[in-house]
Amino acid sequence: MTQLALVIDLNVCVGCHACVTSCKQWNTSGAAGYLSDDNPYGADPTGTFFNRVQTFEVGEFPNTETVHFPKSCLHCEDPPCVPVCPTGASYKRAEDGIVLVDYDKCIGCKYCSWACPYGAREIDEHQKVMKKCTLCVDRIYDPQLPESERKPACVLACPTSARIFGDIHDPESQASKAIREQGGYALMPEWGTQPANHYLPRRRTEIRIHPDELERHDNPLKVDGLLPRPSSKDPALDDVTSW
């Protein structure tokens, strides 16, 4: 069983919104139709997005930390949005675990958005159907793209490589290793939805310098690490000789 997912490294995300704009660009241009926007240049712009970057301030001034938090559909392994759909428009693909909406079957009753604790689904106010992240299902299997580009648009756009795409059921995938080795966690674990997307926590980033690291190990003249020559008047170890 494959479960494709994103692993998002909060330690690396700089909050540039490149994943948001690339997602919007790719998904508004596809065969499924545009993603609506209203008043894009007006006073109260609004629109349908699959992915949003939110910003949180943790701690109390002046000891605060800014956390940029990209949020999209988590492709839960037990998605609560799927069984509530009355038409079967919402479904989870058995072959790769992606949760999708069939826009031709959706009646726009919004019940699935009520059943998602993460607010990952947004209705398209003009097409009147529910929309959500597809993990760029129309990219990742496209044989016309070079293999290195068969990834979600947000992953390709991220300038800091904060987004890892892969099969979290394959223990050898980069995504699985990141979850396993870097403390990957799920959002709102209390509801038992088993989100496939994971987040890597903020970490303390500091450099530790050991004295031997300040010497070059390959210096041919062996001058690194030599102490300055003591004065000839300074006492020597044996009190007899001097320089």
Place this chain on the structure above:
Amino acid sequence: MRPALSVILLTTLIGAGQGLFLALAAVEALGEASPGFLVFGAVMVLALLGAGLAASFFHLGHPERAWRSAAMWRTSWLSREVIALPAFMAAAFAWGAAHWLGWPTLALAGAGAVLAVALFVCTAMIYACLRFLQEWHSALTVVNYLVLGCASGFTLASAYAAWTGPGLARPLAAAALGWTLLGLATRGASLARNARLKARSSLQSAIGVKHPRIAQKSQGAIAGSFNTREFFHGSKPGVLRSVKWIFLLGAFVLPAALLLAGLPTPAFIVQFAGLMFERWFFFAQANHPQNLYYQAVS
């Protein structure tokens, strides 16, 4: 959650219709009613259900695809409601037609009563099954939909009897009073339960940062989004408190007083309006965990 007028009308109208059917079936079982009384009663039941069904279509983005919504009855309570509603309407129609034609009706009354109760359960379970909407995720939700629907239906039956069959008006008013007072008790119980609820999700579990002080600075959009419109009622806390007292008075206390005073028609009008306030409050009070991600715009 944002209360949608279409859903408020759907649930209150069909609740009154189902309650009215149960009242008429009870009257029939006791052998007290004339066929004409029951036939026009069935017409009223179908009118209420039809109006509720029509209102529900305004909730859909694609009403022309509504027929698809019967497909997932194995998993979705909404799908089950979509099946139970026309099934109940068909039973009510057949029951009224059988009375009109003078055919035996007892089996149809029984089937209709079972379907009416099933429809109450389906409607309520649409909300009660959503486990992270903690205000709704309770057996009291199902009990309230049943009891409040019966209260308004029996009050309507009493008003109807007062106009056409005065002998039935008083026992029906007594039953309506019983349902109304029971509704006050069960709705009061759910109010008390919800007042003591502790949210299971927090901003800490929402973003996975364990620090006790987290403040949102941006939600990824400079203005509103579907997430800020659909899941917030948009009213001040004072409005919510006022609506609570309005519905406690309008749906329970005043109708009970009017029923005791022998005025079932005003009682029904006041109670139906009160139940619309009750339904508005039911939606507005539910606090969706996604709101944790949408606390500040920029």
